[in-house]
Amino acid sequence: MKKLILLSLTSFILQGCVVHTPTISSNLIEADETKGNLIQITGNNCSISCERMAIHKAQEICPAGYFTHNTSAPDFRTISMIIRCQKPVTQAN
Numbered sequence: 001m002k003k004l005i006l007l008s009l010t011s012f013i014l015q016g017c018v019v020h021t022p023t024i025s026s027n028l029i030e031a032d033e034t035k036g037n038l039i040q041i042t043g044n045n046c047s048i049s050c051e052r053m054a055i056h057k058a059q060e061i062c063p064a065g066y067f068t069h070n071t072s073a074p075d076f077r078t079i080s081m082i083i084r085c086q087k088p089v090t091q092a093n
Contacts, residue, residue, distance in 0.1 A: 022046035024057045029082070036062075036085040038069070043079040050079040064088040 022045045030038035041057050043050045050073060058066050062085035069082040 020045040041081045
């Protein structure tokens with residue numbers, strides 16, 4: 001009987017625990033061959049590591065580099081960043 005009460009109490013408490021995993025996503029706003037692509041990066045549920053995760057995503061998307069146009073972090077769990085990728089430097093032979 002005690003085990004049943006303990007198990008039901010434990011399951012009741014665990015039902016209130018919800019885990020929100022961090023997410024970082026990117027959306028193409030403008031494709032431009034001359035100026036470079038304009039991309040929005042958004043992060044949710046990433047607490048204090050939002051900026052680090054967004055910068056990592058920007059480096060992943062734009063291996064030649066990027067310029068940050070706008071960054072908004074209304075609270076410590078979310079971030080929105082708009083970047084423009086630099087064009088890769090082509091070397092003439």
